[in-house]
């Protein structure tokens with residue numbers, strides 16, 4: 001298994017206290033989200049450890065009103081932005097899946113495992129971003 005790169009956005013586009021969802025696999029739903037917390041970029045798979053549903057209640061709304069916590073709007077679980085650990089709610093102590101990334105010429109580049117298909121074409125591994133059920 002190797003890795004595939006997905007440029008998400010310019011690092012300057014991530015603002016402190018805000019988060020942004022991305023659809024790197026182009027499946028019509030944001031399967032990952034990125035945020036800036038205390039000057040550090042964090043990227044997580046957009047799936048709550050409680051019931052494996054997406055966290056946001058609408059586009060890019062992953063954080064509490066004060067921007068200090070990640071919130072799952074299904075049942076109100078709260079997560080620390082720096083570690084993804086749940087500190088309140090039904091999945092207390094569990095963690096969001098942090099994803100690897102790197103900074104390249106000002107771009108935040110998501111690094112995801114890929115599997116090489118028999119035909120020689122490259123397909124993104126379903127292990128990298130699980131099938132994410134929709135709430136709508």
Ligand code: FES
Pocket residue numbers: 048049050051052053072073074075076077089090091
């Ligand atoms: S699905 Fe996230 S708190 Fe229940």
